[in-house]
Amino acid sequence: MENLSTTTLKMKREFGVAPERVFDAWLNPDMMRKWLFTLEGTNKLTQNDPQEGGTWEVIDHRDGVDYRAIGKYLEVDPPKKLVFTFKMPQFSELEDIITVELKEIQQGCDMTFTQLIHVAHEDDWTKTDVEKALGEYHDGTEHGWNLMFMGLKELVETGKISYKG
Template sequence: MNDTAYTELVMVREFKVSPEKLFDAWIDPVMMRKWLMSMEATNKSASSDPRVGGLWEIIDVRGGKEYRAVGRYLEIDRPIKLVFTFQMPQFSEFEDTITVNIKATEEGCKMVFTQHIRVPVEENWTDEDTRRAVEEFHDSSQHGWHYMFVGLKMLAEEGITPVMPPASE
């Protein structure tokens, strides 16, 4: 790897819950284990130290293999803003930065999720190779977060813990 490209993923979701309840789903390890990464059935553990500089971790087990997602909290302004790093060390040494902004609405709250994604670029790649890699990182991240947000909505609004990967909306 010689270089890095960047892309930004922005997703907006509406929830019929208070900003506090949604915010807590991002930092409470009991809640995190139920929706973040996959679901409670495959998430082996979740931990969170919700303070600036504190660490969080999810260990998901699929097909007998452990997948770790880790990071540290950079900014916490409950219930309106959360900024943290996100890394899956088994796949990349790079950390992304995620910002979750939550705004109260008449029916609950609106979440604006922004992920600043670092994309590894090989030395011999053409501009087209880089463009394709950036697009693939963006689209695969969007796909994964979409499914997690379906589970987050079920959990936050209905108290339902996803027991299998939710279907596309």
């Protein structure tokens, strides 16, 4: 596809728990439905087959609308690395690639999160239009993950999330 650009979002977080606990939060449907693209109070569906080639799906219901996030696992190496595709079909058929790497440290674990974001653009876009769109997608995606990672941290460190949405 010619009308496609990419940008990379990289984020780091530290958790006061073992890498296994954070890895589990990415794969266990009971934990996923509390923070990953959804909240417990708005989650309509969470399905997961956490193996290479397996798929995952989360449906969040807000303001009368279902928001569906889906993907396929490309690499599952517990508790160190997880690579999967991500797309929201109601917005775009483009798939992003997400990599989650966990490393044990003395106080718990470090998580390095990387998302390769694909952005479709119009034929008549200038280089400036493309750069603006890439910046907006990057910043918007980073904002969303910041909110989710606050929930993830609270969930793995305390067992629950106080924010209900």
